[in-house]
Amino acid sequence: MDPWISSQPSLSLDLHVGLPPLSRHQAPLALAKPKVLVEENFLQPLKKEPEVAALETELQRMSEENRCLAEALTAVAAKYEALRSQYTQMVAAGATTTGPSSTSEGGSVSPSRKRKTSESLDTVAAAPGAQHPQYGLHGGPHPGAAAAADQTECTSGEPCKRIREECKPKVSKLYVHADPSDLSLVVKDGYQWRKYGQKVTKDNPCPRAYFRCSFAPACPVKKKVQRSADDNTILVATYEGEHNHGQPPPAPAQQAHDGPGASKNAAAKPPSPPRPAAPPAPHHPQLHHHHHHHQQQQQQQDVAAAMSGEPVGAAAAATSELIRRNLAEHMAMTLTRDPSFKAALVSALSGRILELSPTKE
DNA sequence: CGTCTTTGACCTGCGC
DNA sequence: GCGCAGGTCAAAGACG
Numbered sequence: 001m002d003p004w005i006s007s008q009p010s011l012s013l014d015l016h017v018g019l020p021p022l023s024r025h026q027a028p029l030a031l032a033k034p035k036v037l038v039e040e041n042f043l044q045p046l047k048k049e050p051e052v053a054a055l056e057t058e059l060q061r062m063s064e065e066n067r068c069l070a071e072a073l074t075a076v077a078a079k080y081e082a083l084r085s086q087y088t089q090m091v092a093a094g095a096t097t098t099g100p101s102s103t104s105e106g107g108s109v110s111p112s113r114k115r116k117t118s119e120s121l122d123t124v125a126a127a128p129g130a131q132h133p134q135y136g137l138h139g140g141p142h143p144g145a146a147a148a149a150d151q152t153e154c155t156s157g158e159p160c161k162r163i164r165e166e167c168k169p170k171v172s173k174l175y176v177h178a179d180p181s182d183l184s185l186v187v188k189d190g191y192q193w194r195k196y197g198q199k200v201t202k203d204n205p206c207p208r209a210y211f212r213c214s215f216a217p218a219c220p221v222k223k224k225v226q227r228s229a230d231d232n233t234i235l236v237a238t239y240e241g242e243h244n245h246g247q248p249p250p251a252p253a254q255q256a257h258d259g260p261g262a263s264k265n266a267a268a269k270p271p272s273p274p275r276p277a278a279p280p281a282p283h284h285p286q287l288h289h290h291h292h293h294h295q296q297q298q299q300q301q302d303v304a305a306a307m308s309g310e311p312v313g314a315a316a317a318a319t320s321e322l323i324r325r326n327l328a329e330h331m332a333m334t335l336t337r338d339p340s341f342k343a344a345l346v347s348a349l350s351g352r353i354l355e356l357s358p359t360k361e
Numbered sequence: 362c363g364t365c366t367t368t369g370a371c372c373t374g375c376g377c
Numbered sequence: 378g379c380g381c382a383g384g385t386c387a388a389a390g391a392c393g
Contacts, residue, residue, distance in 0.1 A: 195366060197385060210384070214365090224384095 174237040178227075185209035185225040187237040193223055204229040216245035 176187050185198075185207070194214035200207045206227035213219035221241040228234035 194364095196387095198367075199383065199385095202382065208383090 170240070170242055172239045174239065175228075176235040176237060177233060178235045179233070185227070185235065187223070187225050187235055189237065191215055191221075191243065201226070206232060213243060216243070219244055 174187060174189065191213055192215040193211035195209055195211050197210040198207050199210070204226055206229070208224055208226035211223040211225065213221040213223075221239060221243050223240070224238040226236055228236055
């Protein structure tokens with residue numbers, strides 16, 4: 001959960017199940033339109049047939065479900081916040097001066113020098129507050145950062161650019177440790193990818209490979225894979241967009257240990273996977289989302305603990321806690337894999353974020 | 362034979 | 378407007 005969101009005074013998640021997200025620009029229209037619809041319904045009271053009644057029942061049911069989910073989320077958010085502050089205190093008490101890990105992350109990815117838009121997006125994606133995809137928000141730009149970008153766009157007076165930026169797919173990055181002798185630019189993330197191009201870029205002697213999701217024909221997700229210029233044992237996978245389909249069926253278990261021989265078709269026949277926009281599963285130690293790995297682990301633990309109703313500091317009974325944690329993680333994964341849940345969550349959060357955004361026009 | 366990868370050509374956006 | 382660089386297309390070849 002994002003600190004920025006958590007810090008907002010009121011975060012009652014108003015899940016608009018089944019309704020498209022409302023941007024603040026659309027708000028007045030959206031307010032006006034349903035009114036008309038209601039009036040139409042009133043003008044035709046005789047049309048209320050069993051179908052309509054069923055729909056109403058369904059709507060009520062979903063509203064109820066909606067409210068329950070909102071309550072659950074609020075509870076989780078509250079627990080998360082409590083645990084987070086507890087963790088912060090513990091870290092402060094420990095007086096560990098470990099700064100942000102200075103791996104090759106910052107400089108490893110050399111963003112395009114020409115294309116400012118993608119560069120800024122990369123920056124946004126790499127922002128410390130970037131949404132953790134684990135929580136179903138798919139590595140989207142941090143709302144605060146997005147708002148900041150919004151502001152600069154407004155001041156620069158380039159509406160076209162701004163629109164283009166807003167239309168850009170979500171970008172997330174994945175860092176994968178790879179054998180330097182293995183020349184294949186394959187990142188096993190659980191989806192099926194079809195390579196459609198390769199290019200040597202100016203700022204990196206290693207070629208960059210371009211992949212499209214081949215699991216669903218209409219899936220808009222694209223992936224770029226390139227070795228880090230600084231450390232060629234690191235593969236940098238950049239994901240653009242969100243999958244519009246479920247996860248591919250799990251492959252045979254032996255693929256979890258795909259050896260060198262699996263390099264050729266590894267992209268097409270992946271191991272039982274995490275979502276690319278979702279974080280690597282614990283059994284994928286070689287996968288690293290670039291943004292603040294340790295913080296993510298802590299957040300995973302926090303959320304898992306919060307969901308299992310267990311304080312983080314309980315070092316004893318480690319085994320049972322581990323089981324609980326796994327269970328909680330499984331529940332979280334199940335939830336985040338549910339497209340309708342994600343849609344509702346994203347809808348609610350985006351609407352809420354826009355409402356609370358400090359850069360309201 | 363169908364699918365996937367490779368790779369040169371082409372397209373597009375950006376800076377000068 | 379031109380040149381550069383990133384991104385995409387599509388024909389040809391490889392592979393199972």
